[in-house]
Amino acid sequence: MSDFDLDLGIKRDGGLTHVLDKGLGPRAWEDVLETSGEYIDIVKLGWGTAWVTGNLRRKLDVLRGKPVVIGGTFFEVVYARDRLDDYKRWLGSLGIRHVEISDGTVEIPRERKLELIADFARDFTVLSEVGSKDSEVVFAPYEWVEWITEELAAGAWKVITESRESGTAGIFRPSGEMRTGLVDEIAHSIDVHDLIWEAPTKSSQAWFVKHFGPAVNLGNIPPDEVIPLETLRLGLRGDTLKEVLLGDAEPEPAA
């Protein structure tokens, strides 16, 4: 970074950063990768955006080297349209090796969702997602735990907890407040390494870093928030400086 390296005596161990792209172009991605590529673990092309993106192959060329996944809502469209085999073929032709399987908008019977996870897991790395996109749908914590457990058993690499791009559904209330009790109940029963918490807002990211420590897996991070999130993880921003860097508070145990 510089001829003289400023050593702050800090470093980060682990913690996935899962980025939500809603249509950035190739030049913008070159910028993001140059300045923060080392902090990005997976790039999600949100919902059906990939399908409408012009010159998608050039964009994917820029992203080559990073795992890319298409948003779960697009999977639900493909499911509803009965195009599952075509979808696999299309992903193959694009060189995409990850897939997200969700049922946040389209109803998919649970048994069928688990079969689909198992089926796709033979050829792809599967991220499955739990939680509704409808902010008025509220599931009980025991249901979240049961579904996450089943989806991991069926072959999902990670399970994502829904929040939407806006942080207003799933593990969030419509007001944008987090359902912290729900988060704790999930983390009490599931290994947090198997989870990716959607956390699109700074306040939720800071909460997760303070609650589970800097190595927590976070999802739906906007591309221009990757560097700010990295500073939250390292305690280089006011929101987490005292807790992470000065050790004023012990990170709470994750489970």
Place this chain on the structure above:
Amino acid sequence: MSDFDLDLGIKRDGGLTHVLDKGLGPRAWEDVLETSGEYIDIVKLGWGTAWVTGNLRRKLDVLRGKPVVIGGTFFEVVYARDRLDDYKRWLGSLGIRHVEISDGTVEIPRERKLELIADFARDFTVLSEVGSKDSEVVFAPYEWVEWITEELAAGAWKVITESRESGTAGIFRPSGEMRTGLVDEIAHSIDVHDLIWEAPTKSSQAWFVKHFGPAVNLGNIPPDEVIPLETLRLGLRGDTLKEVLLGDAEPEPAA
């Protein structure tokens, strides 16, 4: 888009997407046009931003091929400063063939506004705008209808209904809520093909798509929301998937 084309059996017929630019540079516009240019029908350089933009000609070179219009507030400045002829000459020198005529901030007598629309319509494609930028100014639906009718008769190609960049005035309440009753009264009397509804927020875009169908004309779309809007129109996002793609609801008739 890919060697193997994933056919979803959907397509879109019509519906203008009018984009609001507030100062993007030429590299960013290259990205936007490459990824979503086919969905952009007109680019508005908001209020007086064009006048202060450095190297404006290079930016316009990148946008060449798309209709470009300068925001109505700048027209109002030019009117207040009595520089109308210079304004035409300046637009000519920039190669701009569209003009927006509004009275959202500066008072212009109605007769004079109609004369100006007719006058500019001889040399330019005119977009006129109805509604105040002052969130406390509320006009009755019959006034909106009368003014829109008059401005179309005077020569406006389309009439834009005001909302501001923030969605807090005109057809929106200061709270950001839409005045849906007003919208319905306007659409009851005016052919919706003659209107462009300013809809800067996702929730308002989804509402218009569900209410008038995917081919509705929408304005003040931020450049990075063109791809997300396209997915809303096609039913490839959770907000409109059921209504547009699964036909769970009939699009309500526009008039």
Place this chain on the structure above:
Amino acid sequence: MSDFDLDLGIKRDGGLTHVLDKGLGPRAWEDVLETSGEYIDIVKLGWGTAWVTGNLRRKLDVLRGKPVVIGGTFFEVVYARDRLDDYKRWLGSLGIRHVEISDGTVEIPRERKLELIADFARDFTVLSEVGSKDSEVVFAPYEWVEWITEELAAGAWKVITESRESGTAGIFRPSGEMRTGLVDEIAHSIDVHDLIWEAPTKSSQAWFVKHFGPAVNLGNIPPDEVIPLETLRLGLRGDTLKEVLLGDAEPEPAA
């Protein structure tokens, strides 16, 4: 800007625009500088973002010619970690000649802060910052005035009044409303040319322009809001058109 110059009979005299960068890449900065570089007086690389930015030197190369400063929170980290000499050496190796000194998160005794300002002022242009990042911490106006006066006397070039990136602390209430009484009391006692008011939101920028006139020094401006701010200063946007351009209101005296 064009072969034919549209003269509006307006111009701007003075007023610093201090930009807050939270991780933009070099291509994006080329765009920002090309379109609005002439309106940017100083670029702050927010909190610890510079330290985690990949290929920081290339980004600084693009910014060469503009004063660059690293955010005060990073200074506080360096202070807490006892790396002040290394920090100076690092800034030197990066070619950075400005420094921000704050105590918004880490407690620094006032005497020590004043010593540090005096010490850094020997080698750097110092911007000091007053106000807490904790939205629940409220200082009395006389404390703000006393501290700003002391920090200017100690050698600060300008004193920045805290607001955070979000406009929710310091001279703002947690709700985002401005503490206008506090601002007036500060401006009553301090020469406004010695101050930079953090004003990240459009409504606060418009308020400052209307209250102190177009030449007010404003800080924490997002890069994509530089052009919009310039139009606010010139009266080319609805929010300030009447006051600045039509002279409907006298700018209130600054002190």
